[in-house]
Amino acid sequence: MNRGLILKTLYETWAATLVFFLGFAAVEGLLAFAIPSLFAEYGEQFLQLKFVHRIAGSLLGTEISGTFGPDMIQSFPWVHPIALALVWGHAIWFCTRLPAGEIDHGTIDLLLSLPVRRVSVLLSDAVVCMVSGTGLAVMGLIGNGSGNWLANTASGEPMHVSLGIATNLYCMYLGVSGMVYMISAVCDRRGRAVGVSVAVVLASFLVNFLAQFWTPAKAVGFLSVLDYYRPLQVVRDHAWAVGDMILLTSVGLGFWICAALLFRRRDIRTA
Amino acid sequence: MAVVEAEKLTKFYGRRIGIADLNLSLPQGTLLGFLGPNGAGKTTAIRVLLGFLRATRGRAAIFGWDCWRQAHRILSDVGYLPGDLRLYPWLTAARALQIIRGARGRDVQRAGRDLAEQFALETNLPVRHMSRGTRQKLGLILALVHRPMLLILDEPATGLDPLIQDVLFAHLRSLAGQGHTVLFSTHTLSEVERLCDRVAILREGRLVTDERLDVLRARARRNVTLLWRDDADGGSMEAPSFLIVNERNGRLWRGTLSVPAVEFVRWCADKPLVDVSIGQPDLADLFREYYRSAGPNA
Numbered sequence A: 001m002n003r004g005l006i007l008k009t010l011y012e013t014w015a016a017t018l019v020f021f022l023g024f025a026a027v028e029g030l031l032a033f034a035i036p037s038l039f040a041e042y043g044e045q046f047l048q049l050k051f052v053h054r055i056a057g058s059l060l061g062t063e064i065s066g067t068f069g070p071d072m073i074q075s076f077p078w079v080h081p082i083a084l085a086l087v088w089g090h091a092i093w094f095c096t097r098l099p100a101g102e103i104d105h106g107t108i109d110l111l112l113s114l115p116v117r118r119v120s121v122l123l124s125d126a127v128v129c130m131v132s133g134t135g136l137a138v139m140g141l142i143g144n145g146s147g148n149w150l151a152n153t154a155s156g157e158p159m160h161v162s163l164g165i166a167t168n169l170y171c172m173y174l175g176v177s178g179m180v181y182m183i184s185a186v187c188d189r190r191g192r193a194v195g196v197s198v199a200v201v202l203a204s205f206l207v208n209f210l211a212q213f214w215t216p217a218k219a220v221g222f223l224s225v226l227d228y229y230r231p232l233q234v235v236r237d238h239a240w241a242v243g244d245m246i247l248l249t250s251v252g253l254g255f256w257i258c259a260a261l262l263f264r265r266r267d268i269r270t271a
Numbered sequence B: 001m002a003v004v005e006a007e008k009l010t011k012f013y014g015r016r017i018g019i020a021d022l023n024l025s026l027p028q029g030t031l032l033g034f035l036g037p038n039g040a041g042k043t044t045a046i047r048v049l050l051g052f053l054r055a056t057r058g059r060a061a062i063f064g065w066d067c068w069r070q071a072h073r074i075l076s077d078v079g080y081l082p083g084d085l086r087l088y089p090w091l092t093a094a095r096a097l098q099i100i101r102g103a104r105g106r107d108v109q110r111a112g113r114d115l116a117e118q119f120a121l122e123t124n125l126p127v128r129h130m131s132r133g134t135r136q137k138l139g140l141i142l143a144l145v146h147r148p149m150l151l152i153l154d155e156p157a158t159g160l161d162p163l164i165q166d167v168l169f170a171h172l173r174s175l176a177g178q179g180h181t182v183l184f185s186t187h188t189l190s191e192v193e194r195l196c197d198r199v200a201i202l203r204e205g206r207l208v209t210d211e212r213l214d215v216l217r218a219r220a221r222r223n224v225t226l227l228w229r230d231d232a233d234g235g236s237m238e239a240p241s242f243l244i245v246n247e248r249n250g251r252l253w254r255g256t257l258s259v260p261a262v263e264f265v266r267w268c269a270d271k272p273l274v275d276v277s278i279g280q281p282d283l284a285d286l287f288r289e290y291y292r293s294a295g296p297n298a
Helices: A003-047 A052-061 A069-081 A081-095 A097-105 A108-112 A118-153 A158-187 A190-210 A215-219 A231-237 A241-263 B042-049 B071-077 B095-104 B110-116 B132-144 B161-179 B191-193 B215-219 B231-236 B263-267 B281-293
Strands: B004-013 B016-026 B029-036 B059-061 B078-081 B148-153 B181-185 B198-203 B208-212 B223-230 B241-247 B252-257 B274-280
Touching: A003 A069, A003 A081, A003 A118, A052 A069, A052 A190, A069 A081, A069 A118, A069 A158, A069 B191, A081 A097, A081 A118, A081 A158, A081 A190, A097 A108, A097 A118, A097 A158, A097 A190, A108 A118, A118 A158, A118 A241, A158 A190, A158 A231, A190 B215, A241 B241, B004 B042, B004 B223, B016 B042, B016 B208, B016 B231, B029 B191, B042 B059, B042 B095, B042 B148, B042 B181, B042 B198, B078 B132, B095 B110, B095 B132, B110 B132, B132 B148, B132 B161, B148 B161, B161 B181, B161 B191, B181 B191, B191 B241, B191 B281, B198 B215, B198 B281, B208 B215, B215 B263, B215 B274, B215 B281, B223 B263, B263 B274
Parallel strands: B029 B181, B029 B198, B078 B148, B148 B181
Antiparallel strands: B004 B016, B004 B059, B198 B208, B223 B252, B223 B274, B241 B252
């Protein structure tokens, strides 16, 4: 890890990260504020329709039996596609900067001419990424809490449950970040790295979605990152999904180590 | 111990040759002009030396350290300016100096400010608002600010106005005088003539010559003009083998000389000549021959 490179990453990313922070807090706040009233407006009957149930179950990553309860309403803002898109979007934007983006823009020469090991270059970037991920999860918590407070629908969930969801979200962010770093480590073009990463997370989302009502997809459902991010489970059990979080973090770390090894050994050609 | 040492250094890109069997040894204080046509392998050689590319074969070392495995150690005393310099749009000289201080672990603020003053660079101007030449100045400051023992500069004078070029060349000469080594890659022959004491020429990935500039000068052809006493002398006289006469116009001969001037002067001594002029060695012509074929004698 290198102080100068951390500073460089902060200079480079703070503005866009701030936009992601505010966007994510706003989306969480809006969803937490609007979803309860939406459910109240459309009434129980519509929500009990089978296909609505399935879609909700797909998003929440679990099969829903019985009626919609406040636990599901509480979980929805955390799994809404816009919220997921923002979290994944930040991970993809951030982690494709190095090395793919740097090679693509030709700035890698400046970076690698510093007396820092390549692994340390990647580590310095990853440290800022991890801190940004924490910020994103905290902003989600703040937004969600504010939305609930404004809607006056505080369900009385203990803080540790919300914190459990946010931590699970953070672990998912780490898993996705690690994977994106690995894709970036083998690419010379940022566009290609972004394209492949988006395709992988979309496939992950689709597999998780289809797994709820299509048996072949169910068989490969464990490959989806969303299989290990289930806020509804946390709300229902009032317990942190520690196993899922460990798995997501380990996968992220494993991918990151692969990225570091690939980056260390690869040739850096001119773009 | 040589600062830069390369032995049979080879880099292939698939089947394509980047560099082949490159041998290079730079003692401390050398100012080497690294020349060659486009695609000759200059950038590949530089990237292998900096540890950006892994050599397919051969050995490269700087300060005795392996260029691939110990690149991070080498780079603490190397300054590098890429040929196609790209900088972050948000970067200013002030921010760059902060980053360099953090990355290199030494205070470079004062040296940076001094260099910025010498190169007339505004320290708070972001790269996105800089002209090509101003970006080049910032790149040079980043390469020079830590006073590295080895400077690798790829086309450093590109985009600089003549006054700043003078400042740069004076700075490089002063560094070389203090024992710093400079590897100076360029296409501009006049820059090499002005600055370097040694020249290495690459062609198709191979080193075709690596000599002191004065040796090359002695080998280079010179343009000569001879004025005979009268038209009869000019018309009847036989040219020696080392003088190629390109123009015979009565009393006036114009030609090129392929031997040291002193031999020509000796030949002239007993001839009925009124005037003789000998031009500077034409290095451009010599380099062109190196670029085109295996060498001027091939």
